[in-house]
Amino acid sequence: MKEEYIARDDRYEGVTYRRAGRSGLLLPPLSLGFWHNFGTVGTLENMRQMMRTAFDHGITSFDLANNYGPPYGEAEKNCGRILAMDFAPYRDELIITSKAGYDMWPGPYGNWGSRKYLIASADQSLKRLGLDYVDIFYHHRPDPNTPLEETMDALLQIVQSGKAIYAGISNYNKEQTQAAVKYAKKIHLPLVVNQKRMSLLDQKTRREGTVEFCRKNGPGLVIFSPLAQGLLTGKYLKGVPEDSRVARDSRYLHRDDLTEEKRCVITALAQVAKERGQTLTEMSLAFLLHEPAVSSVIIGASSPSQITENLKALENTDFSEEELNKIYEITKGY
Numbered sequence: 001m002k003e004e005y006i007a008r009d010d011r012y013e014g015v016t017y018r019r020a021g022r023s024g025l026l027l028p029p030l031s032l033g034f035w036h037n038f039g040t041v042g043t044l045e046n047m048r049q050m051m052r053t054a055f056d057h058g059i060t061s062f063d064l065a066n067n068y069g070p071p072y073g074e075a076e077k078n079c080g081r082i083l084a085m086d087f088a089p090y091r092d093e094l095i096i097t098s099k100a101g102y103d104m105w106p107g108p109y110g111n112w113g114s115r116k117y118l119i120a121s122a123d124q125s126l127k128r129l130g131l132d133y134v135d136i137f138y139h140h141r142p143d144p145n146t147p148l149e150e151t152m153d154a155l156l157q158i159v160q161s162g163k164a165i166y167a168g169i170s171n172y173n174k175e176q177t178q179a180a181v182k183y184a185k186k187i188h189l190p191l192v193v194n195q196k197r198m199s200l201l202d203q204k205t206r207r208e209g210t211v212e213f214c215r216k217n218g219p220g221l222v223i224f225s226p227l228a229q230g231l232l233t234g235k236y237l238k239g240v241p242e243d244s245r246v247a248r249d250s251r252y253l254h255r256d257d258l259t260e261e262k263r264c265v266i267t268a269l270a271q272v273a274k275e276r277g278q279t280l281t282e283m284s285l286a287f288l289l290h291e292p293a294v295s296s297v298i299i300g301a302s303s304p305s306q307i308t309e310n311l312k313a314l315e316n317t318d319f320s321e322e323e324l325n326k327i328y329e330i331t332k333g334y
């Protein structure tokens, strides 16, 4: 790999950035996620190449969390190393995000949604990333035992102290999003995104009304696990490939996740994709981008070539009524 990184001049050509809710922030249609493949399991060279490839294609947004690894914190450390090596001249062209809300350190202050945890965690993330600020700091999941006001006040403090530019929530359902938006307005918290899991195999966010709520009121939806961790590439239809998430790191995706029923759904979806002139992977991402409430879709990748393959989804994100009906029929119940 050439040592000095100079980003491609044409990196923004043909990329249509999408507004995060009603805010001034524009996000790339695809963001790159650091949940997998940025911990000790991967090589720094591969991570570096993935970040370069993403940015060279207009992917300006890198999604992290305090506990991405393994071990916890390692993805932020590796991202920080590569930001320092390659991206220092481009800091103002990047949206770096982090989160706190899940288990991070032992004891009562390293989890959930207290002001104590969020503020300490934001400081730790900045140290690991080697940054003065992140662009979006998220509360990673709702906390049933901490008043929402305390969590939102903590996000406001993080923003007001200059450690984050915007705030986000993640895994909040419709009612929780509604309550967060209402309070954020009251305290003038720039709550610009809600990060939710959604894919052709998981449309709960749409069914529960969160998509519609966000379309009407903001915040922008940022989607995670858009390919159901790889199932929607079709790569598992003929068994588990040696070089795959299930084979390498099956903490969250298991061999038996591909049920016979899911196999039939995926095969039927692949046929619709073929008729559209797309791969199943491309159609799965395009389907999410078809929704105007979606500000960005975060892809995970284990190689630079997966990123360039997935970018092809952007070539056609329009769906006819007939195609949508077919897709909804096939994925009924998901």
Ligand SMILES: NC(=O)c1ccc[n+]([C@@H]2O[C@H](COP(=O)([O-])OP(=O)(O)OC[C@H]3O[C@@H](n4cnc5c(N)ncnc54)[C@H](OP(=O)(O)O)[C@@H]3O)[C@@H](O)[C@H]2O)c1
Binding pocket: 032, 033, 034, 035, 036, 037, 063, 064, 140, 170, 171, 195, 196, 223, 224, 225, 226, 227, 228, 229, 230, 231, 233, 235, 243, 244, 245, 246, 248, 281, 298, 299, 300, 301, 302, 303, 305, 306, 307, 309, 310
């Ligand atoms: N807020 C939250 O609670 C939360 C939760 C989870 C994730 N996230 C965020 O969302 C990001 C994406 O989640 P995800 O990794 O589950 O997304 P995903 O896009 O559904 O799955 C990514 C995985 O699919 C496989 N893949 C992707 N493109 C492929 C291609 N073209 N061909 C073959 N295989 C391909 C790769 O796995 P292999 O090559 O290893 O098989 C890749 O690591 C995370 O990194 C994280 O930033 C947020």
